[in-house]
Structures are given as structure tokens and as C-alpha cells.
Amino acid sequence: MSRFSLRPALLALALCLSPALTLAKSAEAVEAREAPPAHGEVPLAAEQIDKAGVAVTRVEPGVIAEQLSAPGVVIADQDRIARVPARVIGSVAELRKRLGETVAKDEVVAMLDSREVADAKSEWQAALVNCDLQKTLFERAEKLWAKRISAEQVYLQAKTTAATAQLRLNLARQxxxxxxVSDGEIDALRADDASANLGLYPVRAPIAGRVIERKVDVGASVGGNNDPSELYAIADLSRVWIDLAIPASELNAIREGQKVSLRAPNEETLSGQIIFIGPVLNPETRAARVLAAVDNPGLALRPGGFVTAAIAVRETPVALRAPKTALQTIEGKTSLFVRNDKGFVARAVGLGRSDAQFVEITEGLTAGETIASENSFILKAELGKAEAAHDD
Incomplete structure (x- = not known):
């Protein structure tokens, strides 16, 4: 058979095999695209990670604090409580703040109507007018004496009178x-306004904070012998004290300046330090009073509330540590989600010592690896859904 007679047969065979090869390649491509992720892997793009609110952090060396837990009561910082006094005798004309409202330092919180203040202002105005008059007379007497028109005695008397008027003006200002009354308010009295109420007296807040107590009502008399002497109580609760009771057996481990951490009612972790250790034991409880100052930026801690504080009595360096919020239990093993080029992969780890925020990682990770530190439960849920779909 000639080679020319074989061409039709080979062409027919190629046409029969071409669809089969095309279908095989397409099946391989589909299988490659639909290949399930590796065991424990959660594929996520960077945009999906950000949208899910999953925070990441690098695993690095750090310290683990050995802690002592102690119950305590939240109290106001005694250095941040101020009473708003009624410094003059009078009656309450206006109260501008209610309980719980925020006030700024030197903000006017109330107005009093005081005869005492009115008399003092009138006295200053009279002294001012007299001082100006005596200065004018002295300047005139000085010119006449310089020209030897008037006697020296008249000049000296005018000088003495002007000095006495100035002294009385200074005493009225004091x-x-x-x-x-501030210097600015005193200088404003120079304006001759007969309709102004000289008895009005503004009461200002000595500190910034919130009103925690109101002592009087509008129209009440204040400042007298049997009258209330305070209008408000203001507290700055951005920092509070924790009143702790430490047993005598644990006192040797407590030092001023030690770090303190606690969980607020809103689940936020707050930190502070020991500022006072009582030198006397309570005869009934055999415990000492210990005070810790704690920052309270969100005002989550309220005076009178009960908390449990963790005192860092000793700090131990560790090779690796991770936030406790990153831990998840997967297939009965404590695991972390480690970042990779496809998303995250769950990895079982060994744990060591721990404190309120961190735990030592003894195996399963290396320094510098990135893990999901917050909202890792979302990754756990995605992993569970992916494995369930794979089983189906």
C-alpha cells in the first residue's frame, strides 16, 4: 500500500481522537479549579480578611506575668473629687447642671444672688471713682505747686489723699x-451700667468631670451659718481606684508600682498599678487594704462596683507568646490560625505559662509568623463549613 493511500485513514483516526483529548483536558482543568483546600486551610483574600474584621499580629518573644487574683471595689480617685462651694452668702438664682452631666474646668455651673457680692462690687466702684478724682486733684495741685502758685501743704495733702484713695481701691479689689471674683470681672465693673445686677455671682467648676451629687435647689439660701456650704460634687472618673483586700499571707509579694489588670463589665481589659499598701491589717479579716489606680477611659468602671483584679507579682521572659484571644479548639486540640499566601491554616500548638492577656507558645510556631489575633472564631466557623461541604 502506498503512503498516499494511508493519509485518509490517519486523518479519520485523528478526527476521532481530537474530541476525546479535548474533553480530557477540560476535565483536568475543572478538577484543578475545583480541588478542595488542604486540611485545616481557610482560603481568604486580603479584602475578605479586612471585611471580616480579623486582626493579625506577629508572634514574638515577650514576658508572662505571674499573677495574684484579688477581689476589689471600685471607688472614686480621691485626688479627682471636688466640691463646688458657696463662697458667699446668698441664694441660688440658677443651677445649670444636672446629675451625671459633664462639666469643664472653670465652667459656670450655677449663679448666686448675693448682697455681700453686691456690696463689695459697689465698694470697689466707689473706690475707683474716688481714686480717679483724687488723682486728678493731685495732678492739678502738683502743677500749681511747681509754679509756686499754691502752698506746699496743699500739694502734700493732695498727694496723701491720692495715695490713700489708691490704697482703698486696692483693698476693694482684694x-x-x-x-x-476674677480680675476680668472686676475690670468689667468700670463700665457704668446702672441696670446691671451687681449681686449676681457665677460659681465655676474647680475641675473637669461629671456631676455626681447636687446639694441644693433653686432659691435655697447658701453660705450662712445653718445653710448648705456646697452646691455640687464633681468627680473625674477617667481614672478610678480599686480598693483591694490582700490576705496577710500574700502581702510579701505585693509592691507599690506593680501592674494590675482587670476585666471591665464591657469586657474591655483595663490596666493600672498599685499606689498604696496599708500598713495595718483588718483585725476581722486579717487582710490589708491595697489601692490600685486604674485608667477608665470609657467610664466602664463605676464607683461601688465589684471587680476581680490580677496583680502581676513576677514577670518571666518567654521565647514566644500569643494573645489568648487567638486560641481556638479544633478537633480537640488547641490551635492558632497562621497566615499564609492563600489565607490562614489551622495549626496545633503547645502551651506553657499564661497571664490575663498572653500565653506562652512552646511548640508549633516560630518567631515572626503572623497569626489571627482577634475574631479568629470567624475562621473556625469558615473551616467547619468548608469541611462539612467536603464531606458531602
Missing amino acids: KLRSLG
Whole structure:
């Protein structure tokens, strides 16, 4: 048979095999695209990770704090409580703040109507007018004496009178200052306004904070012998004290300056330090009073509330540590989700010592690896759904 007679047969065979090869390649491509992720892997793009709110952190060396737990009561920082006094005798004309409202330092919180203040302001105005008059008379007497038109005795008397008027003006200003009237308010009295109520007296907040107590009502008399002497109580609760009871057996481990951490009612972890250790034991409980100052930026801690504080009595360096919030239990093993180029992969780890926030990683990770530190439960849920779909 000639080679020319074989061509039709080979062409027919090629046409028969071509669809089969095409179908095989397509099946391989589909199988490659639909290949399930490796065991424990959660494929996620960077945009999906950000949208899910999964935070990541690098695993690095650190310290683990050995802690002592102690119950305590939240109290206001005694250095951040202020009473708003009624420094003058009078009646309450206006109260501008209610319980719980926020006030700024030097903000006017109330207005009093005081005859005492009105008399002091009138005295200063009279002293001012007299001082200006005596200065004018002295300047005139000085010119006449310089020209030897008037006697020296007249000049000296005018000088003495002007100095006495200035002294009385200064004394009137000091009296107003002692009543709490500022220099700016005193200088404003120079304006001759007969309709102004000289008895109105503004009461200002000595510190910034919140009103925790109101002592009087509008129209009440204040400042007298049998009258209330305070209008408000203001507390700055951005930092509070924790009143702890430490047993005598544990006192040797407590030092001023040691770090303290606790969980607020809103689940936020707050930190502070020991500022006072009582030198006397309670005869009934055989415990000492220990105070810790704790920052309270969100005002989650309220005076009178009960908390459990963790005192860091000793700090131990560790090779690797991870946040406790990153831990998840997968297939009965404690695991972390480690970042890779496809997303995350669950990896079982060994744990060592721990404190309120961190745990030592003894095996399963190396320094510098990135893990999911917050909202890792979302990854656990995605892993469970992927494995369930694979089983089906």
C-alpha cells in the first residue's frame, strides 16, 4: 500500500481522537479549579480578611506575668473629687447642671444672688471713682505747686489723699478676689451700667468631670451659718481606684508600682498599678487594704462596683507568646490560625505559662509568623463549613 493511500485513514483516526483529548483536558482543568483546600486551610483574600474584621499580629518573644487574683471595689480617685462651694452668702438664682452631666474646668455651673457680692462690687466702684478724682486733684495741685502758685501743704495733702484713695481701691479689689471674683470681672465693673445686677455671682467648676451629687435647689439660701456650704460634687472618673483586700499571707509579694489588670463589665481589659499598701491589717479579716489606680477611659468602671483584679507579682521572659484571644479548639486540640499566601491554616500548638492577656507558645510556631489575633472564631466557623461541604 502506498503512503498516499494511508493519509485518509490517519486523518479519520485523528478526527476521532481530537474530541476525546479535548474533553480530557477540560476535565483536568475543572478538577484543578475545583480541588478542595488542604486540611485545616481557610482560603481568604486580603479584602475578605479586612471585611471580616480579623486582626493579625506577629508572634514574638515577650514576658508572662505571674499573677495574684484579688477581689476589689471600685471607688472614686480621691485626688479627682471636688466640691463646688458657696463662697458667699446668698441664694441660688440658677443651677445649670444636672446629675451625671459633664462639666469643664472653670465652667459656670450655677449663679448666686448675693448682697455681700453686691456690696463689695459697689465698694470697689466707689473706690475707683474716688481714686480717679483724687488723682486728678493731685495732678492739678502738683502743677500749681511747681509754679509756686499754691502752698506746699496743699500739694502734700493732695498727694496723701491720692495715695490713700489708691490704697482703698486696692483693698476693694482684694476683697472681691477673696470672694472669688476674677480680675476680668472686676475690670468689667468700670463700665457704668446702672441696670446691671451687681449681686449676681457665677460659681465655676474647680475641675473637669461629671456631676455626681447636687446639694441644693433653686432659691435655697447658701453660705450662712445653718445653710448648705456646697452646691455640687464633681468627680473625674477617667481614672478610678480599686480598693483591694490582700490576705496577710500574700502581702510579701505585693509592691507599690506593680501592674494590675482587670476585666471591665464591657469586657474591655483595663490596666493600672498599685499606689498604696496599708500598713495595718483588718483585725476581722486579717487582710490589708491595697489601692490600685486604674485608667477608665470609657467610664466602664463605676464607683461601688465589684471587680476581680490580677496583680502581676513576677514577670518571666518567654521565647514566644500569643494573645489568648487567638486560641481556638479544633478537633480537640488547641490551635492558632497562621497566615499564609492563600489565607490562614489551622495549626496545633503547645502551651506553657499564661497571664490575663498572653500565653506562652512552646511548640508549633516560630518567631515572626503572623497569626489571627482577634475574631479568629470567624475562621473556625469558615473551616467547619468548608469541611462539612467536603464531606458531602
